[in-house]
Amino acid sequence: MVNTNFFTELEKFKINAYSLSIVFKNETCTISLLPKGSAKDDATNFKPLTLSAKTKEMDLEFFNTISKNLENTSTFFSNTESYEKKLKIQQEETAEKKELRATIKKLEEKLSTIFDNETFNAKEDESKILKICKDILTLDRNNKKAKLSIENINNLTNTLF
Numbered sequence: 575m576v577n578t579n580f581f582t583e584l585e586k587f588k589i590n591a592y593s594l595s596i597v598f599k600n601e602t603c604t605i606s607l608l609p610k611g612s613a614k615d616d617a618t619n620f621k622p623l624t625l626s627a628k629t630k631e632m633d634l635e636f637f638n639t640i641s642k643n644l645e646n647t648s649t650f651f652s653n654t655e656s657y658e659k660k661l662k663i664q665q666e667e668t669a670e671k672k673e674l675r676a677t678i679k680k681l682e683e684k685l686s687t688i689f690d691n692e693t694f695n696a697k698e699d700e701s702k703i704l705k706i707c708k709d710i711l712t713l714d715r716n717n718k719k720a721k722l723s724i725e726n727i728n729n730l731t732n733t734l735f
Contacts, residue, residue, distance in 0.1 A: 603632040675712055682712045682719050689723070696730035703727045 710720035
């Protein structure tokens with residue numbers, strides 16, 4: 575007897591129940607494997623599997639054929655789960671990057687507000703500007719606006735004295 579791992583592969587799908595239908599008609603055997611389950615298991619993701627062949631061919635090939643199909647399906651779902659995990663991580667990273675960009679934008683707006691204010695005083699505002707620039711550069715070390723602001727405030731404070 576050939577070891578097909580039929581039930582081991584079937585168990586991997588985490589579906590609690592299956593219905594197996596076997597019909598004999600005119601020397602033909604038709605076998606249907608129907609997943610049965612509830613909303614909390616994965617039965618809704620599977621379509622019934624139906625195989626038909628001459629009875630003697632079914633004797634020879636059923637378990638080999640169905641085991642290969644189950645193994646392929648198991649591999650597919652394993653790859654799908656891996657893909658979904660990676661996608662979730664990527665979405666979380668994208669959300670983090672979006673939040674980071676929003677934080678940087680707010681800090682850049684603070685810089686603009688200080689420089690554009692009518693009461694701007696390079697000497698008095700220097701420490702606030704440098705702190706905001708430091709915060710921005712901590713989040714984005716190549717931020718051009720922060721680097722330019724540092725350069726501008728240094729030029730302004732150096733020319734005043």
